[in-house]
Amino acid sequence: MTLEEEVYTLQPPGFEENKREHQVCKLKKVLYGFKQTPRAWNKLIDLVLSRQSLVKYTMEFGIYVRATHHINILILYLYVDDLIITGNVEAKIEVF
Numbered sequence: 001m002t003l004e005e006e007v008y009t010l011q012p013p014g015f016e017e018n019k020r021e022h023q024v025c026k027l028k029k030v031l032y033g034f035k036q037t038p039r040a041w042n043k044l045i046d047l048v049l050s051r052q053s054l055v056k057y058t059m060e061f062g063i064y065v066r067a068t069h070h071i072n073i074l075i076l077y078l079y080v081d082d083l084i085i086t087g088n089v090e091a092k093i094e095v096f
Contacts, residue, residue: 007027008027009024009027049064049078064076071088073088074086074089
């Protein structure tokens with residue numbers, strides 16, 4: 001996941017370059033544990049799910065719904081980095 005803002009970090013212990021120990025690294029991608037990680041992850045998963053025709057449910061955070069004429073319903077619940085997928089047509093769930 002790419003970053004929208006500039007983020008700098010110290011060189012990782014054991015990987016410092018000789019004569020450049022006091023320089024920092026500019027991150028190009030999100031790293032686990034940084035405060036920017038959840039926002040970047042949420043933005044990416046939101047984009048991916050919207051491309052799958054899932055619409056974010058406005059009344060509850062983390063719920064996405066895809067309904068076709070109220071017959072084929074697929075519901076996805078996103079909690080941190082876990083997904084729960086359910087619906088009323090098992091074949092559609094398996095395809096997803």
